[in-house]
Amino acid sequence: MAATYPNAQGRPVVLALIETIEKNKAYLSEIDGKIGDGDHGINMAKGFGLVKDRLGDKEIPLSEGLGLIGKTLMTEIGGSMGPIYGTFFIQMSLKAKGKPETDAPIFGEMLQAARSGLEDLGGATVGDKTIMDTLIPAQEAYQAAVEKGAPLPTALKQMAEAAEQGKESTRDLVAKIGRASRLGERSRGVLDAGATSGALILQAFADVLSA
Amino acid sequence: MAATYPNAQGRPVVLALIETIEKNKAYLSEIDGKIGDGDHGINMAKGFGLVKDRLGDKEIPLSEGLGLIGKTLMTEIGGSMGPIYGTFFIQMSLKAKGKPETDAPIFGEMLQAARSGLEDLGGATVGDKTIMDTLIPAQEAYQAAVEKGAPLPTALKQMAEAAEQGKESTRDLVAKIGRASRLGERSRGVLDAGATSGALILQAFADVLSA
Amino acid sequence: MQRIVNDPNRVVEDMLQGFFKAHRGLVEPVEANPRVVKYAKAPIAGKVGVVTGGGSGHKPAFVGYVGRNLCDAVAVGEVFSSPSAQVFFDAFKAADGGAGIACLYGNYAGDNMNVKMAKQLAALEGIEVKTVVANDDVASAPRDEPQKRRGVAGEVLMWKVGGAKAALGGSLDEVIAVAQKAINQTRSIGVGLTPCTIPAAGKPNFSIEPGTMEVGIGHHGEPGVLVSKLKTADEIAQLAMDHILPDLPFAAGDEVVALVSGLGATPVMELYIAFSKAYDLLKAAGIHVHRSYVGNYFTSLEMMGITFTLMKVDDELKRLIDLEAESTGLSQLAP
Amino acid sequence: MQRIVNDPNRVVEDMLQGFFKAHRGLVEPVEANPRVVKYAKAPIAGKVGVVTGGGSGHKPAFVGYVGRNLCDAVAVGEVFSSPSAQVFFDAFKAADGGAGIACLYGNYAGDNMNVKMAKQLAALEGIEVKTVVANDDVASAPRDEPQKRRGVAGEVLMWKVGGAKAALGGSLDEVIAVAQKAINQTRSIGVGLTPCTIPAAGKPNFSIEPGTMEVGIGHHGEPGVLVSKLKTADEIAQLAMDHILPDLPFAAGDEVVALVSGLGATPVMELYIAFSKAYDLLKAAGIHVHRSYVGNYFTSLEMMGITFTLMKVDDELKRLIDLEAESTGLSQLAP
Numbered sequence A, B: 001m002a003a004t005y006p007n008a009q010g011r012p013v014v015l016a017l018i019e020t021i022e023k024n025k026a027y028l029s030e031i032d033g034k035i036g037d038g039d040h041g042i043n044m045a046k047g048f049g050l051v052k053d054r055l056g057d058k059e060i061p062l063s064e065g066l067g068l069i070g071k072t073l074m075t076e077i078g079g080s081m082g083p084i085y086g087t088f089f090i091q092m093s094l095k096a097k098g099k100p101e102t103d104a105p106i107f108g109e110m111l112q113a114a115r116s117g118l119e120d121l122g123g124a125t126v127g128d129k130t131i132m133d134t135l136i137p138a139q140e141a142y143q144a145a146v147e148k149g150a151p152l153p154t155a156l157k158q159m160a161e162a163a164e165q166g167k168e169s170t171r172d173l174v175a176k177i178g179r180a181s182r183l184g185e186r187s188r189g190v191l192d193a194g195a196t197s198g199a200l201i202l203q204a205f206a207d208v209l210s211a
Numbered sequence C, D: 001m002q003r004i005v006n007d008p009n010r011v012v013e014d015m016l017q018g019f020f021k022a023h024r025g026l027v028e029p030v031e032a033n034p035r036v037v038k039y040a041k042a043p044i045a046g047k048v049g050v051v052t053g054g055g056s057g058h059k060p061a062f063v064g065y066v067g068r069n070l071c072d073a074v075a076v077g078e079v080f081s082s083p084s085a086q087v088f089f090d091a092f093k094a095a096d097g098g099a100g101i102a103c104l105y106g107n108y109a110g111d112n113m114n115v116k117m118a119k120q121l122a123a124l125e126g127i128e129v130k131t132v133v134a135n136d137d138v139a140s141a142p143r144d145e146p147q148k149r150r151g152v153a154g155e156v157l158m159w160k161v162g163g164a165k166a167a168l169g170g171s172l173d174e175v176i177a178v179a180q181k182a183i184n185q186t187r188s189i190g191v192g193l194t195p196c197t198i199p200a201a202g203k204p205n206f207s208i209e210p211g212t213m214e215v216g217i218g219h220h221g222e223p224g225v226l227v228s229k230l231k232t233a234d235e236i237a238q239l240a241m242d243h244i245l246p247d248l249p250f251a252a253g254d255e256v257v258a259l260v261s262g263l264g265a266t267p268v269m270e271l272y273i274a275f276s277k278a279y280d281l282l283k284a285a286g287i288h289v290h291r292s293y294v295g296n297y298f299t300s301l302e303m304m305g306i307t308f309t310l311m312k313v314d315d316e317l318k319r320l321i322d323l324e325a326e327s328t329g330l331s332q333l334a335p
């Protein structure tokens, strides 16, 4: 378990993210179908499929790999997820840029930047039944661990656990933002699609960065 | 069993015809659905339903009752059956007109007139898988019986049996005319809708006129 | 039955009520007969009256083609059943501007018989009626038995051409001649993916196995020429062109008007997907598409499926097809 | 899935190919972006560019409203998913005649975010973009939370009005003002009878029990405000008016434009049956219907159902609604 992750090795990270989305395509659409329009998995898989094509078999630094994902999602997939995950990955990429290694504090900056970017863009916060219910507690758990001096893998583990809990928390929430917010009480009892894909993505980061 | 039928008593005849069509509405549409467009029962029931309304509770001579059916079907139901049964009943009505009683020869003229009217109108004959496969043998069996000096009820019985056989004969026929004729071999194996309603109508005549 | 109706036996009456209320100024009822829909400006003195008619359930056909430079009156039948002779006759009277009536309709036993009788009724009143009977469906009978072929979506192009010719002052014989030319040069075929339900019947009167499709299906669900497994849009377009092109035949250098219609429930998006391939096949065959219509032009209630129609055009037909027109089913401005 | 497609993940690309081939002369692709459909004559120098965009599967919306006196360009998204910011931005550029861009779209999270970013990209290139966000669906949020309401079929009337104003030489502020007025005075509600299937998903992502209907359903199958047993056409029309009329409110003496659209698979015959009752209810309430549109104007793939839309009109809105227009979804000649 390495305490840092070399920026040069972006390819395995990008592939890990692509894999988790492809594996869960149907599941994510099914969740979105319950209170949304059932296309979340389709949208995400289409975007990450394009990333896969554009990556081809070339090696890529982590910062550029995340930038490639961000630009691709932003310009190609549309929906809510284009701007949201586009912003998410572009912000992470900017913070990773020029850093030979990603250590615990740097990844913390990356998460913080992603969180702020989405807060500005969508105006959602914890309790609105969106991706933010996964991202905000995950970022805060990570930050707390780092402040206690935890090494990268440990902090990532805390982040992944918080993400999972945050995702699960959306089950009991009434949507306040996005398509599902029109349903009021009827949106309670099912997971939020974006919160679910967010948890999958953060877990994939945790696994691959601490491998 | 009366050897003649009083022209004054048209009402029971009209009601008997209405009843047999109403009873078989679904059946006739189902048959038409196999090789046609599935509306034969609907068309017939709509027409005879209107006849019922127009008849109300008044008594009517046979000649006028048949004329009422003919005019109503001709002007109201459309489809193939409007002109076909319109012609059928109008021709019968014209022959019944002015006759105080319908005896065996008179009903023979009525059948003959109906047959010729349809031959002119539709140009169909035995073997084309239409109502004519019921009407022509029925009319000929009736005529043969009358020529052998059979009384009305007996001749009607022969007519009804020939109508039934004629209807059954359409099962093995390939349609040569009408909607079903486009199917060629695929029209074999099912009864023809018009031939079936024709048999029902002739049987109703046989029952009520010999009652 | 997931349908929006009141009394299923009165859907035609109820529909007509709404149609007249919705399109005041474009169409009008006639006193004589509630089953006739006439163009608000009809009859137009000195103009040939263009009339059609047929069973209901084919929206926008038939009433959707009543309007400017199109049909002057339409005879409305029950769902999937020919209008009565009386309705056709009253439609003739509603359209009669003194220059005769061009009755342009489709080849079905019921319509043939009712028009035949209506013509006689019109003759008694001194109204001259001439007819063109559409028979564009290549799947409904062999090439050497055109008199047995059904009229399908090609009727729309026949009405467009006949209506335009009449509007431009054509005589009855000229309108009939050009409408006949139009249908003679038109070929269609349909592919059905699901059955449809006549409201009064309450259930489909035929079935199409999921995963299969019926090639050559009729607008009333009349069985087609073959049932095959459901193919891709490209394969369906190929199949359609394979049936249509050799039948006329259409050849390199020809110009055509293409009409791709849905049968009702197939998303219009899918019509464009299939049209795209048909267009490519025509191009590859050296056939130029002068104008295209893609949408729901002649449907069968909520049936899923698609029809392909090609009309070979010369300068006269192009001019008539391109004339501006307005109706609820087909409106186009001058090019 | 009885559908006519090739690769279910490429239905939008395939559809656009067919759309461009079918309507040469009316619409054109743009080099920069295959997801933009522009009016053949756009950009028109000195005219405000009218742009909309949204997910696919709503034919004729959105591309069907590109044309004369309507939209200059449309940004095309995946089925039921907002176009990306890049596509909106490229649509702005395609429509830019130097007088600014009026982006008239519907209130959905995805569209809001993508338009927001596209506006910034346009600002960088000195293209002024102002927006009107349609929110006519009364079932999608309470009356006191209009910012949460969806844009549905009322968007068609917003485009008609905005497109006409721009065509008549209105400034950007004038076009925005009148389009905003149009949507402010418009209310809609939809009723769903069957679900629909996104081809790439292969099965419906929601269900409606046979024998029931979903009142207030969204154009993507978003659940409605209540599920009830399937009612008659008259009852459905009554229910719709009960929701719409008090919301604006519409009152005796008002003039309205009425738009009744199918959701895709409901036979148009049935739309007229329901319209007939709605018209009677309006009449009884002393509300005059200035113009009616009945047909498939804004659909949801092969969903069965119906939407009702009313726009309260003044002289200005009437003049703009009545202006001639030509597109594949809506064509009308000068009265």
Ligand SMILES: Nc1ncnc2c1ncn2[C@@H]1O[C@H](COP(=O)(O)OP(=O)(O)O)[C@@H](O)[C@H]1O
Pocket: A032, A036, A037, A038, A039, A040, A041, A043, A044, A079, A080, A081, A084, A118, A121, A122, A123, A124, A129, A130, A131, A132, A177, A178, A179, A192, A193, A194, A195, D080, D081, D082, D109, D110, D111
């Ligand atoms: N304003 C917002 N801020 C953050 N997340 C949002 C916002 N609006 C929607 N979302 C997320 O978007 C997800 C839906 O994404 P997706 O289905 O791909 O797009 P669409 O809603 O356009 O179909 C929701 O589950 C929610 O998590």
Ligand SMILES: Nc1ncnc2c1ncn2[C@@H]1O[C@H](COP(=O)(O)OP(=O)(O)O)[C@@H](O)[C@H]1O
Pocket: B032, B036, B037, B038, B039, B040, B041, B043, B044, B079, B080, B081, B084, B118, B121, B122, B123, B124, B129, B130, B131, B132, B177, B178, B179, B192, B193, B194, B195, C080, C081, C082, C109, C110, C111
């Ligand atoms: N030319 C004809 N002569 C006699 N009977 C005919 C002819 N054409 C059709 N028919 C009869 O009409 C019947 C169909 O009637 P119906 O279904 O009511 O009308 P449609 O065919 O218009 O739907 C067929 O079963 C056939 O018996």
Ligand SMILES: [Mg+2]
Pocket: A032, A036, A037, A038, A039, A040
């Ligand atoms: Mg979604």
Ligand SMILES: [Mg+2]
Pocket: B032, B036, B037, B038, B039, B040
């Ligand atoms: Mg029939």
Ligand SMILES: [Mg+2]
Pocket: B037, B039, B079, C055, C079, C080, C081, C082, C110
């Ligand atoms: Mg019929």
Ligand SMILES: [Mg+2]
Pocket: A037, A039, A079, A080, D055, D079, D080, D081, D082, D110
């Ligand atoms: Mg979506």
